[in-house]
Amino acid sequence: MAEIATEKGKGKVQVFDSEEDLAVSLAKYTAYLSNKFVKERGAFTVVLSGGSLVKSLRKLLESPYMDSVEWSKWHVFWVDERVVPKDHEDSNYKLAYDCFLSKVPIPPGNVYAINDALSAEGAADDYETCLKHLVKLNIIDLSQATGFPKFDLILIGMGPDGHVASLFPGHPLVHASMRTSRAGKADAVNVALGNSQSSDSLPSSDGFTQR
Numbered sequence: 198m199a200e201i202a203t204e205k206g207k208g209k210v211q212v213f214d215s216e217e218d219l220a221v222s223l224a225k226y227t228a229y230l231s232n233k234f235v236k237e238r239g240a241f242t243v244v245l246s247g248g249s250l251v252k253s254l255r256k257l258l259e260s261p262y263m264d265s266v267e268w269s270k271w272h273v274f275w276v277d278e279r280v281v282p283k284d285h286e287d288s289n290y291k292l293a294y295d296c297f298l299s300k301v302p303i304p305p306g307n308v309y310a311i312n313d314a315l316s317a318e319g320a321a322d323d324y325e326t327c328l329k330h331l332v333k334l335n336i337i338d339l340s341q342a343t344g345f346p347k348f349d350l351i352l353i354g355m356g357p358d359g360h361v362a363s364l365f366p367g368h369p370l371v372h373a374s375m376r377t378s379r380a381g382k383a384d385a386v387n388v389a390l391g392n393s394q395s396s397d398s399l400p401s402s403d404g405f406t407q408r
């Protein structure tokens with residue numbers, strides 16, 4: 198495993214020799230954060246993407262994590278979702294459910310799937326309302342610095358062409374700073390997922406960059 202120096206304050210980049218090594222380290226780091234945030238605030242908020250990332254969570258289903266992680270305190274969100282029903286093969290929810298969520302005892306009410314009964318715009322508004330409600334309930338933390346929701350762990354997979362969360366390099370959406378509301382008026386962007394920050398140093402060299 199190689200560690201790459203980044204600009205001061207920008208976190209750490211670690212490059213693993215194999216996906217297996219990454220999965221082992223990801224489980225260790227996720228379990229560490231789960232324990233830390235459950236102790237600190239009684240909840241652990243995790244945001245998932247789709248793609249290959251979800252399969253890399255498989256080591257959490259094994260000993261010692263399966264029995265030691267406080268699954269009942271987990272709250273699960275999505276970075277992005279495709280505009281398909283939840284049981285569709287392309288659904289990021291279905292992928293996470295089949296590979297991971299159906300195998301751990303996270304209360305179903307703590308799994309915040311994006312609403313597939315609404316239009317994309319409606320589902321985005323609905324998700325924003327849900328996140329704001331969870332901030333009020335102190336389930337999702339709020340960054341004092343930015344005023345945005347602050348998740349404990351955001352796991353974002355990157356495609357071979359550098360795309361993340363269905364945002365492709367060079368696409369105009371990458372530069373979007375405004376959104377169009379359902380009424381058709383441009384609003385200042387209201388970033389649903391905000392940023393996750395932690396100034397804590399990690400327990401070992403197995404840390405992943407947190408954003």
Ligand SMILES: O=C1O[C@H](COP(=O)(O)O)[C@@H](O)[C@H](O)[C@H]1O
Nearest residue numbers: 246247248249354355356362363
């Ligand atoms: O479009 C998407 O792709 C990314 C990356 O997928 P990967 O299979 O190359 O790891 C994924 O994280 C995102 O959720 C998905 O919608």
